[in-house]
Amino acid sequence: MKNQILSGNEAVALGAFQTGVKVASAYPGTPSTEILQNFATYKDVYAEWAPNEKVALEVAIGSAMTGVRTLFTTKHVGLNVAADPLMTLAYTGIPGGLLIVCADDPGMHSSQNEQDNRFYAKFAKIPMLEPSDSQEAMEMVEEGLLLSEKYDCPTMLRMTTRVCHSKSIVQIDAGNQAAIPVAEGFKRDLKKFVMIPAFAKLRHPLVLEREAKLEDITETTAFNRIEWNDNKIGIITSGITYQYVSEIMPDASILKLGMTFPLPKKKIKEFADKVDRLFVVEELEPYIEDEIRIMGLAVEGKAFFPKLDELSPDVVADGFAEAGVLPYDLPPVQEIAPGGDMPRPPLLCAGCPHRGLLYSLNKMKAIVHGDIGCSTLSVLPPLQSIDSTLCMGASISMAHGTVKAMAGLEDKRPVFAALGDSTFFHSGITSLMDVIYNKGNVNVVIMDNRITAMTGGQQNPGTGHTLQMEETYAVDIIEIVRALGCRRAREIDPFDMEGTMAALKEEIAHDGPSVLVTKRPCVQLFRQDPLAVRTVDTDACIGCKRCLKLGCPSISQGDIIPDEANKKERRYSNIDAATCYGCALCEQVCTSNAIVYVAQ
Amino acid sequence: MTRENTKKTVNVLVVGTGGQGVITASEILSDVAMRSGFDAKKSEIHGMSQRGGVVTSHVRYSENVASPIIMEGEADILLSFELSETLRWLHFLRPSGRVITSLQKIIPPAVYAGMGSYPEEAQTVIKQRITDPIFVDALPMAEELGNPRLVNTILLGIASAMLDLPVDTWEAVIVERVPPKFTELNLVAFDRGRNIT
Missing domain, CATH: 3.30.70.20 (Alpha-Beta Plaits)
Known part of the structure; x- marks a missing residue:
């Protein structure tokens, strides 16, 4: 046994390795990225970056159908992309343990929204575990795999940015290799794996039966525990907020939920009956609170703890003070020091290959649909180059919609879509197919910086390397674009401002769709080796x-x-x-x- | 009644801008705390760290730490790599808290775009609010020692003099974390920082 200080993400990777996970697939996304990056470094495992989350989950399902313990990780919005396979996977089940690690981002530190993905577990009726620190994150990997195998469904390990990226001490032992089930290989089972309506109808009742069984499990699991203390105040909480609550309200009784789907209704009732005043402290939506209300119990929560942003010890203390139960006086609020509010927004790096293109685009007086990635940083002054950013790959399809809608309008501005290489592989390809198929007229710029940059430099299908750094075929973007039917496609150098401007003007003048590929590697990869300063x-x-x-x-x-x-x-x-x-x-x-x- | 329970926990807030080494410094500190027998937690937000934005890292240690985040008004030490960032986080300090700040100024391009101005009075404001702040011209000092990246180790050296953690453990962790050819230089920088006050 040795102690090591690990992030939640590192702990999940270690837990997966030690419990015999052999296959892992994901698309990078903050705050989940480091799980696969760490897992990929262990011996005798296979880990890959898939082009998008739907593909990644399907790879994971194929592996788990073969009886092998498997890991799929994603950020919250990535699960939207993978929701299609997820919802039917919940019907088929899989013989091998399948853990879906979903990292939510309350507070939107690096995301476009702060949706609460706990609802996905309820939606799909699959068990959900929520760790509060790295030790639990590691332990819950094994518990999640066991639940998955026993109840023939994936388990969701729902994390949040603070759990993913905070480091805490983990006690590491050698792991129990004997407990790892032996994979039996792929076995044909048509009524289980082929979801035609007739067979899916047979599976749906099993989903409901499973939910009933899981309702018993959640009452007895050690991850749902009551810490009895003074019974005047009872607090139900889960995830990182458990840490805030135990620090802010040291005298209160706490029902700490580690398994949050299904919720342990009997345990909640037992806890509620014994305390004078019942609170739920949870980030984002009133997921637990609403269930308790449906049970007919008196409970307080979102009246004091906001739905917006991530919670913090300060926000939790404020909430309990407002509820009139904080056991001490809040210290007087200290004002931010004068001059302490100077804006320091994140920026495109010095030498970023996106800059030349985004600066040039600005001069075109065009409508520019942007996409997810570093280039969104150009929305801030002085560049302010993009008009929209919604989700991965959306720039091309949105630009197509704008062009079609402008047909009857007086506004004749050119319309551009600007997205990165990894975003194009993720879901831009299908959007471009739509443009060509439906005779659209979009000017697309693919900013090919040879890496998935925003998440910290991950390999992708265009880089020629896999996650585990094996050499592989590097997808040629121009070839794909031409194969989709866009004959007008060429590479330009974004460090050549005159050439870039001329190319943009040429595409505006041309009637019909086109693709420009700005080809220059991300400066983060070559920073040590500057050109002439x-x-x-x-x-x-x-x-x-x-x-x-x-x-x-x-x-x-x-x-x-x-x-x-x-x-x-x-x-x-x-x-x-x-x-x-x-x-x-x-x-x-x-x-x-x-x-x-x-x-x- | 005031909040007593966290007073035994040592809270260090490390701040700076992307690429300065804030996260490495807090990694070292939390590792030293753990190896000295404490429960230690550390929290920061990754993602923007390479892109010049604001970077903070919370380090807490004691017998038992719950929250990985420091409450406003409860930091014991504010360890800052950049002068205006010291101002930004000053309100996190306890009334008795200490400031260790590099005098380095990194003016964000946002200022040239007219989105605010750099707080030129930073040192005066800090002195008005905090007893005995430590201002250190860490960058020239590091360059003089032979490498601008030694700022990190110099600042940690200063903090180490205020924290009750064994010097051997500090040195052991530093040796483990820096490339072998920079070991000596880092130990010299650490010692320089530790003896600055």
């Missing part, structure tokens, strides 16, 4: 700020330019040599020839 020639700089409009983190304003006429105060631009990558976009936008190349 640029510097500002102060004899030539007139302080016009054109270069600052690029929003490059390496460019700042320096000293005041001496000005005898004493007109407007202007400052020299300044380039930080330590972070400049040498993309030379600033040199290209400068009209005073003040940005020059530093000889090595």
Whole structure:
């Protein structure tokens, strides 16, 4: 036994390895990405990045149908993409243990919404476990696989950003290899695995029978436990909020729920009957609270604890203070220090290959449907290059819809879709097929930076490497685009501003759909090896700020330019040599020839 | 009545901007705390860390830690890699809390886009609010020692002098975490920080 401080994601990966998971598939998505990245490093396991979550879950189902313990991980919105296989998987079941790890992002630290995916477990009627720290995350992997195997359905391990990314101490032992079931291989079972209506009708009653069995299990599992204390206040909670509650309300009794579908109604009733005042503290939706209300019990929750954002010890303390039960006075709120509110939004990196394209797009006076990925950062000043971002791959299909809708309107602005390579592979391909098939006229730009960048640099079908770093076929984007029927497709260099602008103008002038591929690798991959770094020639700089409009983190304003006429105060631009990558976009936008190349 | 129960927990808030080494510093601190026999938790949000945004990492240790997040007004130490970021998180400190801040200024391009201004009075504001803040010109110091990345270790060295964790454990963790060819340099930087006050 040894202690190690692990993140929730690392603990899940370790737990999966130690309990004999052999196959894992996922699409990267914050905050879930590190689970597969860690799992992939263990011996004798197979782990892959699939092009999207639907594919990943289907791979996992095929593996679990073969009797092998399997892992599928996703961020909350990714489960929307995988919802189709999930809902029918709940009917078929699988002989091998299948764990669906779903990482929600309350507070939207890195997501487009903060949907509460606990409802998916209820929707599909599959067991759900919710860990509160890394130790539990690891233990629940095994419990989840056992439940999956015993009740012939996947188990959902629902995590949140704070559990995924917080580190806490985990006690690690060698694992119990003897407890790992031996895979029996794929066995034909038509009425179970072929979901034609006649057979699905046979499966649906089994889903309801399973739910009834799980209702018994949830009453007895050790993961649903009561911590008796003073019985004036009783609090039902789960996940990370359990930690906040036990710290803020040390004297209260707590019903700590680790299994949250099905809910242990008898245990909840028993707990509710013994306390004077019953609270539920949960992030996002009143998932537990509503069920307790349906049971006819008096309960308080969302009246004091918001549905918005993630909770924190501060928010939990505020809620109990408002409810009049906080056992101490809240300290006076300290104001944020003056000057402490300067905005510091995340930015496209210095040398980011997206910048040249996004800056050029801005000059086209076009409608630009954007997509998920680093390029969304260009919505902020000074670039403000995109008009929409909704979900993976949506840019192309939304642009198509906009074009069709504009047919009868006076607005004749060109319409662009801009998305990354990984997003194109994820679900942009089908959207482009729609454009071509239905005679659309969308100008598509695929920003091919040779990696899945926003989530931290994962391999994808275009990179030539798998998750486990084996060499593989690298999908040729242009070839795909042409095969879909878009004959007008070519690569451009986004570091060449003039060429990029000209290409965009040419596509606007052309009547019909087109694809431009801006091909330059993500700077994070080649940061150590900069091109020729640029510097500002102060004899030539007139302080016009054109270069600052690029929003490059390496460019700042320096000293005041001496000005005898004493007109407007202007400052020299300044380039930080330590972070400049040498993309030379600033040199290209400068009209005073003040940005020059530093000889090595 | 005031909140007593968390007072025994040591709360260190490490802050800075993307790419500065905030997360590495908090990794080292939480590892040292764990190896010194404490329950330790650490929490931060990944995702934007490489893209110049605000980065914070919460480290807490004691016999038994529940929440991985520090409450506002309960941080014992604010360890900051960037001066304006010190201001941003100052309200997390206890009245008796300590500030250790690098004097490095990283002006965000948002300022040039007219979205606010850099707080030039930061040092004055910090001095008004906090007793004995430690201002350290960590970047030139690190460069003088031979590598700008040593800022991290210098700042940890200063924090180590305020925390009751064995110096041997600090050094052991640092040695494990840095590439072998930088071991000596990091130990020198750590020692420089530790003896700064």
